[in-house]
Amino acid sequence: MKIEDFPKDIQDYIIPRPSGKLIYRCLGCGQEFGIEKLLYTCPSCRQVLLIYDTDRDRLKSTAGKTWRRIFDFRKMLTIPALKGIYLFHEFIGPVMPLESIVYLGEGHTPVIEANGRIQERAGARFYFKNDGQNPSASFKDRGMASALSYINYLIQQGHVSDVLAVCASTGDTSASAALYASYLQPAIKSAVLLPHKKVTPQQLAQPLGSGAMVFEIPGVFDDCMKIVESLSENFNVALLNSKNAWRILGQESYSYEIAQAFEYDVKNKVVLVPIGNAGNITAVMSGFLKFFDAGIIDHLPKIIGVQSEHANPVYQYYLEPDTAKRRFVPVAVRPSVAQAAMIGNPVSMPRVMFLVDEYNQKAGAQKIFMAQVAEQEIMDWQLIANRNGHVACTHGGECLAGLTVALKNGWVGPGEVAIVDSTAHALKFSGFQDMYFENRFPGDYEVTPRADLMNAPLFIHPADVEQVPQPGRPLEGDALKRFIQRVSEEIATLLDLKRI
Numbered sequence: 001m002k003i004e005d006f007p008k009d010i011q012d013y014i015i016p017r018p019s020g021k022l023i024y025r026c027l028g029c030g031q032e033f034g035i036e037k038l039l040y041t042c043p044s045c046r047q048v049l050l051i052y053d054t055d056r057d058r059l060k061s062t063a064g065k066t067w068r069r070i071f072d073f074r075k076m077l078t079i080p081a082l083k084g085i086y087l088f089h090e091f092i093g094p095v096m097p098l099e100s101i102v103y104l105g106e107g108h109t110p111v112i113e114a115n116g117r118i119q120e121r122a123g124a125r126f127y128f129k130n131d132g133q134n135p136s137a138s139f140k141d142r143g144m145a146s147a148l149s150y151i152n153y154l155i156q157q158g159h160v161s162d163v164l165a166v167c168a169s170t171g172d173t174s175a176s177a178a179l180y181a182s183y184l185q186p187a188i189k190s191a192v193l194l195p196h197k198k199v200t201p202q203q204l205a206q207p208l209g210s211g212a213m214v215f216e217i218p219g220v221f222d223d224c225m226k227i228v229e230s231l232s233e234n235f236n237v238a239l240l241n242s243k244n245a246w247r248i249l250g251q252e253s254y255s256y257e258i259a260q261a262f263e264y265d266v267k268n269k270v271v272l273v274p275i276g277n278a279g280n281i282t283a284v285m286s287g288f289l290k291f292f293d294a295g296i297i298d299h300l301p302k303i304i305g306v307q308s309e310h311a312n313p314v315y316q317y318y319l320e321p322d323t324a325k326r327r328f329v330p331v332a333v334r335p336s337v338a339q340a341a342m343i344g345n346p347v348s349m350p351r352v353m354f355l356v357d358e359y360n361q362k363a364g365a366q367k368i369f370m371a372q373v374a375e376q377e378i379m380d381w382q383l384i385a386n387r388n389g390h391v392a393c394t395h396g397g398e399c400l401a402g403l404t405v406a407l408k409n410g411w412v413g414p415g416e417v418a419i420v421d422s423t424a425h426a427l428k429f430s431g432f433q434d435m436y437f438e439n440r441f442p443g444d445y446e447v448t449p450r451a452d453l454m455n456a457p458l459f460i461h462p463a464d465v466e467q468v469p470q471p472g473r474p475l476e477g478d479a480l481k482r483f484i485q486r487v488s489e490e491i492a493t494l495l496d497l498k499r500i
């Protein structure tokens, strides 16, 4: 839709202008730093940072109702820079001129209501939000669009040049980083570090396909992360892990989209997200808080962070009810089908601690809960979901399993509606489905397939058919007729089809 066709009172707002005053704030010592330089940790105390808009009160001078109309009308624009996460420009990267924004199709992923059958089985009304339908097939594209748009801005301003972007990854961060970096060639090149044999073949194929330098490192993600941290402290590289606070800003779009998808009524909503490095849950909390502060939503929804028993440091931390006694202890991870969340020492843990307190305090009640689920439940619920029309990844299964825990614990009651995060596309993790269907999970996963959820292809080659077609050698005449007839008969028998 063209600007002149929008209602008069909206026209002035529809295209955002650079505004706001962003700074990095240290969560340890509270010091603030300018954003002209890329900064990942506090130069004084090494703690993680969050980006704040010191001029955010200006957002309150626009009424919540007006913001809602602005965002809803913006959906009709055809300007690429505003078609993705920057539809919420004022809340994500208000300093960013539209010319710097990189849009590769991220954000505005579908929110799909589950069918009655599976809702009944899970015990609650719920939707999947399919973040696997982002361009690199995971939610990481939200944060990458933000981080790379900002680096693009710094390049355009002449603040940096010849950027080498690096990240450690459980698979999806590198796929996303490599994708966005490849779009900005040659100004930005990317290098990714992956734990050897701990990412799926699809996740390895993605950065290779995008032309990134790919390094496989012995150990698990936490080891890769230490190497990337050492690189970013000693060499001139741009860090694209979620230590980079720009990633968090972009991922806040997930919350804004949920608000918008439910017409900004989030009162009875429960948002379930998996926790790995804890960047995602940080962003989800932060996003809802910003919309709440600006009066765009009237309530803060419940948020349930879900972890596997095999990688559960955040769950363990919040097990202790006495806040004064809580102590964070990293865990040694065990193999998990929620492989992108197989992290024992989450980088964003200080952000989580800080935001959980703020969130519950502003909500006036406990709204954040941490659930733990078994590997078996993750696989079973993923497969059940996908048998009912979804394309959920293992982490989507993890969240759905988390919903059943939340119901059992009474954290979620009748009348509440859950939004379950499928953080990636099912196809990225199809290897785990193969292991389930072929009953070949190594023992340490602790997954035993249920017969009713297994599936396998049947090879049809009737014993009395000698000649079958082969590539380059098609059948003809009677041989072809016989092949078609006998194979059809065999399929009809197996399916118990009735003749017409």
Ligand SMILES: *Cc1c(COP(=O)(O)O)cnc(C)c1O
Pocket: 138, 139, 140, 172, 173, 242, 274, 275, 276, 277, 278, 279, 280, 281, 340, 341, 393, 395, 423, 424
């Ligand atoms: C990264 C990732 C996670 C974990 O998110 P964090 O921000 O690290 O907590 C979960 N699922 C998928 C598919 C991911 O790629």
Ligand SMILES: [Zn+2]
Pocket: 026, 027, 028, 029, 030, 031, 042, 043, 044, 045, 046, 047
């Ligand atoms: Zn500090």
